[in-house]
Amino acid sequence: AQSVTQPDIHITVSEGASLELRCNYSYGATPYLFWYVQSPGQGLQLLLKYFSGDTLVQGIKGFEAEFKRSQSSFNLRKPSVHWSDAAEYFCAVGVNEKLTFGTGTRLTIIP
């Protein structure tokens, strides 16, 4: 069965600093990969997804993620964070039309 690991439970960065959130997956083939964001008290919103082709994918809100097959990783990046990026971020893999989520990384932004 597939699994997703997000090793960082909580990350704090300064506004304007760069950000990288880590995601590693376990699956026998290349899965479909997603990053979702959840603002407090809200549902989840898709940031970006990878299913084939270019390993660097662009998403909404200035986020990007890079798929590295050799490392089974799909890390999320943003060059300069804004206070509004404070939220919880979930990595997910899609297999057989079902999503398996990681445990999430909570992002705090300090002025």
Place this chain on the structure above:
Amino acid sequence: NAGVTQTPKFQVLKTGQSMTLQCAQDMNHEYMSWYRQDPGMGLRLIHYSVGAGITDQGEVPNGYNVSRSTTEDFPLRLLSAAPSQTSVYFCASGFRGQANEQFFGPGTRLTVL
């Protein structure tokens, strides 16, 4: 479009009570699903449906029932609530296909005393 709607937003139950969480979507999506979100555990799939009349179990189905009589609606039933079912429940929908986005509702926060 209203997207994915869920009712109620909040609910408190006593152990042993039953209730139905409602989920509806107006995007003509074939695929609908229910997740529960617990602290430190991410979201876990409870049940899902790939079309009207078709449902299947996810990772944590015990204690929950679903049915899909229409494309639009996918209710989740708790027949006899237990404190372990205290959680935030999210409904999601999308077009079929593994690379397709799932759209999430705002969630229902359920407390079982």
